[in-house]
Amino acid sequence: MELRGLHNMADTENKNGTNGRRRFLVAATSVAGGIACVAWATPFVMSMMPSERAKAAGAPVEVDISKLEPGMLLAVEWRGKVVWVLKRTPDMLASLAKLEAQLADPKSEREMQPKYAQNTTRSIKPEILITEGVCTHLGCSPIFRRDIAPADLGADWLGGFFCPCHGSKFDLAGRVYKNLPAPTNLIIPPHTYLSESLLLIGADSKEAV
Numbered sequence: 001m002e003l004r005g006l007h008n009m010a011d012t013e014n015k016n017g018t019n020g021r022r023r024f025l026v027a028a029t030s031v032a033g034g035i036a037c038v039a040w041a042t043p044f045v046m047s048m049m050p051s052e053r054a055k056a057a058g059a060p061v062e063v064d065i066s067k068l069e070p071g072m073l074l075a076v077e078w079r080g081k082v083v084w085v086l087k088r089t090p091d092m093l094a095s096l097a098k099l100e101a102q103l104a105d106p107k108s109e110r111e112m113q114p115k116y117a118q119n120t121t122r123s124i125k126p127e128i129l130i131t132e133g134v135c136t137h138l139g140c141s142p143i144f145r146r147d148i149a150p151a152d153l154g155a156d157w158l159g160g161f162f163c164p165c166h167g168s169k170f171d172l173a174g175r176v177y178k179n180l181p182a183p184t185n186l187i188i189p190p191h192t193y194l195s196e197s198l199l200l201i202g203a204d205s206k207e208a209v
């Protein structure tokens with residue numbers, strides 16, 4: 001029997017640099033092969049607790065993204081790590097091409113993603129980014145900063161992920177900025193789509209489960 005749990009998604013925003021409005025979304029998720037998951041929500045944070053059996057098996061995680069709105073971030077736990085699912089807006093996608101000169105590996109030539117995500121958006125579907133929420137320097141958890149040009153990140157900040165531990169920055173495709181401690185882009189985990197709105201994180205295809 002498959003159990004369903006609730007995941008919470010949170011997003012602070014806004015594009016003008018003021019962290020005012022907050023939106024929350026609850027999305028149904030499950031772990032393939034049996035789950036027991038519990039959710040709690042704080043901004044940006046979702047907690048999912050797979051069963052011990054699922055944890056031991058490193059089971060893939062099914063994620064319903066049907067309620068994910070453009071600009072919002074969903075965090076999922078997979079193999080003890082946070083995996084982010086970001087639905088990018090057209091403006092977010094447009095920002096990616098403007099940053100290449102500032103990035104260490106703008107074309108994602110290093111092996112930090114499956115082949116199907118080795119492209120300009122680092123994703124299967126352009127608007128949906130799936131990446132580990134783990135800094136590639138020493139493993140801290142970066143913060144989703146979608147605000148444009150905030151005082152602390154500079155006038156050329158177009159949104160992305162900021163690691164508070166030692167200041168590494170990643171754009172909205174998880175590509176790392178040059179000359180900062182993190183050596184590589186964020187890691188894209190194996191994933192596939194089971195349907196238009198059902199995502200499987202942890203396997204490259206349904207058959208691999």
Ligand code: FES
Pocket residue numbers: 135136137138139140163164165166167168181182
């Ligand atoms: S752990 Fe992220 S910059 Fe050091």
